[in-house]
Amino acid sequence: MRGETGLLADLGVLGIPFAAHEHDAVFTVAESDAVHAAMPGVHTKNLFLKDKGGAFWLVTVPSDARVNLKALPAAIGCKHVSFGKAEDMERLLGIAPGSVTPLAAINAMPGSITVVLDAPLVAADMVNVHPLRNTATLGLSGAAILDLLRHWGHQPLVAQIPVQTA
Template sequence: MALPDSTAPLFAHLERLGIQTRTIEHAPVFTVEEAQATYDAIPGVHCKNLFLKDAKGTLFLVVCPHDRAIAVNQLHKRLGCKRLSFGKADLLMEVLGVEPGSVTPFALINDPDRRVTVILDAAMMAATVANYHPLVNTATTSIGTADLRRFLDDLGHTVHVVDLAAAPDAA
């Protein structure tokens, strides 16, 4: 099994930044539950990604550990916006160039207009290594969390590190 050519620009960009990653290929996974079969073989924090849109059309990518409970109907309070909903598949493809099941912070490389605001879970960022799909759901790429931040900063996206485990009123 080989990664598709669509991942080459991502890995070339990471290499240009001097960021080392480790990628393991596996059967396609579409949900956190399906991905759990890969966790034992891949060290680090395993993550989920939520592509969200607020009532004004502002786009967010919320990235957190796979087991973090996120109350989307309460998250808007923490982010200072009105009502959040999941972004539709066609919007996801238009803005981040990936399909549902392949959402990842690496897809921000496909958002040169910086339409997406990035929300990173504080506990995830406190870990040494985190794991994300490399634009496709047939592989998992491990990256140092400091290197993930450097990648996102290089892309010029607005990034907020938020304690998503805290009660919404605590933020």
């Protein structure tokens, strides 16, 4: 697993600009809201999921989105999803709950997980994600996240993620 050192090296090799922020550990969106208040850009949350067929998915959405889990499978092309287990996250992505990020795909074998980005994130100039640990945040463009995922051999899916209303 290449980890954060590999991530920072790839950012340099690809010439991807980013902003790095160190902070106290955050485990929930509510905790991260306070830490991220002074950071510009779109803040994110991530869902580590497993579908009925056994495939794993990592879905990244804006932090304030309330994902409609019943409608999600149709939007991303699978059947019924449930939350993945921590041990599967560790095995596939090399991270623990609380540190979930699309950048953890650096540790995943291509094809072992599908990374899904909510379409508005891809167009954003600044998207804030963890660099494989929950004590820091990296701000980089949505396009740069796609570039990194492809650089690591993944075929990310960009989708309109359904959200709950009211």
